[in-house]
Every structure is written in structure tokens, then in C-alpha cells.
Amino acid sequence: MQTSTRTIKGSAATVFASFLHFDMCFTLWVLLGSLSIYITKDLGLNSAQQGLMVAIPTLSGSLMRIVMGILSDRFGGKRVGTIMLLFLLIPLLLAWLLPVNFPGIIAIGLMLGVAGSSFSVALPLASHWYPPTRQGLVMGLAIIPLAVVLLVFVLTAKDSPSRPRDVQISRYLVVLRNADIWWFCLFYSVTFGGFVGLSTFLPLFLKNQYAFNPVTAGLFTALVAFLGSTFRPLGGFLADKIGGVRMLTVLLAGIGVIYFLISLLPAIGVMTWLFLLMMICLGMGNGSVFQLVPLRFRSEIGIASGLVGAFGGIGGFFLPTLLGSVKQISGSYSLGLVVLAIIAFIALVALRLLVAAQQKWSITSAVIAESEAA
Numbered sequence: 137m138q139t140s141t142r143t144i145k146g147s148a149a150t151v152f153a154s155f156l157h158f159d160m161c162f163t164l165w166v167l168l169g170s171l172s173i174y175i176t177k178d179l180g181l182n183s184a185q186q187g188l189m190v191a192i193p194t195l196s197g198s199l200m201r202i203v204m205g206i207l208s209d210r211f212g213g214k215r216v217g218t219i220m221l222l223f224l225l226i227p228l229l230l231a232w233l234l235p236v237n238f239p240g241i242i243a244i245g246l247m248l249g250v251a252g253s254s255f256s257v258a259l260p261l262a263s264h265w266y267p268p269t270r271q272g273l274v275m276g277l278a279i280i281p282l283a284v285v286l287l288v289f290v291l292t293a294k295d296s297p298s299r300p301r302d303v304q305i306s307r308y309l310v311v312l313r314n315a316d317i318w319w320f321c322l323f324y325s326v327t328f329g330g331f332v333g334l335s336t337f338l339p340l341f342l343k344n345q346y347a348f349n350p351v352t353a354g355l356f357t358a359l360v361a362f363l364g365s366t367f368r369p370l371g372g373f374l375a376d377k378i379g380g381v382r383m384l385t386v387l388l389a390g391i392g393v394i395y396f397l398i399s400l401l402p403a404i405g406v407m408t409w410l411f412l413l414m415m416i417c418l419g420m421g422n423g424s425v426f427q428l429v430p431l432r433f434r435s436e437i438g439i440a441s442g443l444v445g446a447f448g449g450i451g452g453f454f455l456p457t458l459l460g461s462v463k464q465i466s467g468s469y470s471l472g473l474v475v476l477a478i479i480a481f482i483a484l485v486a487l488r489l490l491v492a493a494q495q496k497w498s499i500t501s502a503v504i505a506e507s508e509a510a
Contacts, residue, residue, distance in 0.1 A: 149292040157217050161254035162365075164224055165193055168245050169336025170357075173343050173350040179238050183344070187460020189238075190336040191453045192245035197252020198449025204253040205439045217257040224251055252332075252449055311439050316432050319490060320425060320440075321447035323384060326391065326483045327421030329451015330476070334415065335361045337456035345469060346404050360411050364419030371420025375427035381491055384428070387421040388487065392480035399473035422448075432496075 168175070169190040176186050207216045227247035234240060311317055338357040342348040348356070375383040394414045398407065426441070433440035455476065462472035490497045 153292040154213075157221070157257070158254050161220070161224070161251035164228075164248055164251040165197055165254075166332065166336050166361075167248060168193055168241065169339065170354060172336070172340050173353060175236070175241060176340065178236070179241070181238070183460045183464040185238065185460075186340050187337065187456040187458075187463075189241060189245065190340070191333075191456040191460075192242055193249035194252060194332055194336065194449050194452040194456075196246045196249025198249075198446040198453060200250050200253035201441075201446040201449060202439075202443055204257055205441055205443065205445070208257045209439060213257045217254070220250060220254065220257065224248070253445075311433060311443070314432075317440060317443060319486065320429055320432075320444045322483050322486060323388070324422070324425045324444045324448035325451030325454075326388065326480050327418050327425055328445070328448030329453075329455060330391065330480075331361075331364050331415065331418040331422060332449065332452035333455025334411070334418070335364075336452070337459060338411070340456075341459070341469065344463070345401065346407070356408065356411075360415040363412060364415035364422075367416045367419040368423040371423030372427045373423075374420070375424040380424050380428040380431075381487065381497055383424040384421060385484065385487060387417050387424060388480055388484040390417045391421065392477050392484060395473055395477035395480055399470045399477065401468075401470060 172186060172190050175181070175189065181189065204216060204220070224247075227244045230240075230247075231244050335357065338360070339348075339350070339353040342353040342356065343350065371383065371387070391414065394410055394417065398410050398414070401407070402410070425444070429440055429444055458475065459469050459472040462475075463469050487497075
């Protein structure tokens with residue numbers, strides 16, 4: 137693992153700009169999920185089509201994260217983030233001016249998905265300004281309308297002097313050959329994949345399973361998504377304090393158990409509390425994973441966060457596609473939720489095996505900070 141020994145002053149303005157950038161982009165990324173009940177009714181979509189519609193932005197965002205991670209490392213997060221915000225005006229204008237049909241919605245969803253790659257720009261931009269002991273909190277805080285955000289971003293964000301410059305493509309290949317990056321991809325596909333997947337699919341789930349009206353389904357989804365986002369910084373903060381691996385262990389166990397309980401499709405009163413707890417665990421899990429990533433890939437944080445973020449997004453594509461397809465085939469969401477529980481438990485077992493087999497998975501940010509100070 138490579139680290140930087142240069143001490144620099146943090147940039148609160150850049151953290152704020154990154155917060156706005158990611159917040160706006162995440163809103164656009166899940167826009168089709170928020171409107172899914174209305175679009176489904178207007179276009180007469182079946183369960184499988186519903187899942188695909190809300191999953192498409194997640195897929196394109198996942199793939200673009202890798203590209204944006206490389207561009208962010210090579211050209212700077214501010215420049216790349218500005219261009220991204222300008223591009224996102226295009227699908228919004230097309231959705232406003234063109235007639236709506238299913239192929240058109242898919243095309244617009246693909247373009248809106250670019251917003252999901254903000255993760256690979258905004259988080260490294262903020263992260264490079266702070267030392268490892270504050271990575272979890274800063275990466276979490278960076279999660280907390282469009283022209284306004286673009287203006288604030290341009291005026292307040294700036295690239296850290298410690299960010300890598302003129303990074304050779306071979307450096308990225310080295311990251312890809314590091315087995316740790318693929319384990320992070322698995323963990324983040326469970327936490328962030330679950331978070332964004334449920335954020336987009338939950339309105340449809342509540343409408344189809346519990347006959348929620350669109351407004352109530354949307355309000356509840358907004359509430360649980362807000363809680364998940366709000367608790368992400370807490371997950372990073374606690375990971376800084378007690379260790380990311382320890383924190384992630386508890387959260388993966390909780391996620392697996394809650395998925396299984398949800399698969400029983402209990403009464404709505406119980407289900408709402410389960411979803412509240414689930415989104416909190418997923419949000420904190422996101423913060424915990426990205427407390428660990430900068431500790432392993434300090435000098436390649438752009439490509440590392442892009443790749444890990446991409447697989448997180450792929451997990452978000454997988455969840456609604458799985459649940460929609462299972463519902464279409466079996467008439468129930470239960471089996472799909474059981475599969476999600478099994479995947480969470482597999483990730484938990486893998487994490488504990490890594491800790492047992494490799495000492496580096498037990499190293500905390502405090503240890504790294506001490507070594508850098510020495």
C-alpha cells in the first residue's frame with residue numbers, strides 16, 4: 137500500500153462542494169425510481185420491465201465510475217466534475233421536450249446513469265485533502281437545483297496538491313491485480329448496491345406488495361433513503377474509531393438477517409421498521425467500506441473508488457432486476473430477498489476469512505497515521 141507523507145491543510149469548501157455535487161447527482165441517478173409508479177401506470181409495464189427501468193441508470197453509472205475514476209486521477213476532480221454536471225442537463229432536457237415511451241425512458245435512464253459516477257469524482261476530490269485518520273468521516277460527509285450546484289462546485293472546489301499527477305495506465309493495472317480491490321467490490325456491492333437498489337425499487341415494492349399509493353410510497357422511500365445517507369458519516373466515523381473491518385462485520389451480519397426477515401413479507405407495521413433498519417445498516421456499511429479503501433489505495437484512490445463504486449452500482453442494478461424477474465416468474469418477492477440475504481452472509485464469511493488469513497486486513501487508520509508520522 138502506498139501512502140503520501142505530505143501534510144496539507146484540509147479544505148472545508150471542497151468537502152462542501154463535493155457534498156453538493158454528489159447530492160445533486162444522486163438525486164438525478166435515482167430519478168426514474170422516484171417516478172417509477174407513475175411511469176409504470178402510464179406505460180403499462182410488467183414486473184420485469186419495472187425492474188429493468190429503475191436498474192438501467194444504476195448499470196450505466198456503475199460502468200462510468202471506472203472511466204470517471206481514471207479521468208479524475210489524470211485531469212483533476214474539479215474539471216471532470218464540472219463537465220459531468222453540464223452533460224446531465226442533456227437527459228433532463230430530452231425528458232422534458234420528447235414524448236415518453238419505454239425505449240425513450242431506457243435511453244434517458246442510460247444518460248442519467250452518468251450521475252452515478254459522481255462518486256468517483258466527488259469523494260476522491262474531498263478525500264485527498266485529509267489524512268487517513270479522518271478518511272471515514274470525510275468520505276461520509278461528502279455524501280451528505282442543478283445550475284446552482286454547478287456554480288458552487290466551480291467556485292469552491294479545488295484539486296489537492298497531493299493528488300497523483302500524470303498517472304500511468306500501468307498503475308491502474310497494478311490496482312486491478314491487487315486481490316483486495318475485488319473483495320472491496322464484493323462488500324460494496326452488498327452495502328451500496330443494496331442502498332441504491334432499494335432506493336430505486338422500494339416504491340414499486342410497496343405499491344405491488346402492500347398497495348401503497350404513489351405519494352406514500354415515495355415519501356417512505358425518501359425517508360429511509362435520507363436515514364441511510366445521514367447514517368453514512370456515522371458509519372465512517374465509527375469505523376475510524378473501532379476499525380472498519382470490525383464495523384463492517386457487524387453491519388454485514390445485520391444486513392443478512394434483515395433481508396431474511398423481509399423475505400417473510402411480514403405485516404406492514406413490521407416491514408416499515410425492517411426497511412428503516414436496513415437502510416441505516418446499508419448507509420453505515422457504505423461509510424465503513426470507504427473508510428477502508430483509502431487505507432489500501434491512498435495513491436490510486438481515484439481508480440480504486442471508481443472500480444469499487446462501479447461494482448456497488450452493479451449490485452444496485454442486480455437488486456431490482458432480480459426482484460422484478462423473480463416477481464414476474466413466481467408471483468412473489470420472497471425468493472429474491474432470500475438470495476440477497478445469502479449474498480450478504482457470503483460477504484460476511486469472506487471478510488472474516490480475510491482477517492484470519494491476512495494481517496493487513498486488521499491494520500487501522502490509526503496505525504497508518506503513526507507510521508506516516510514516524
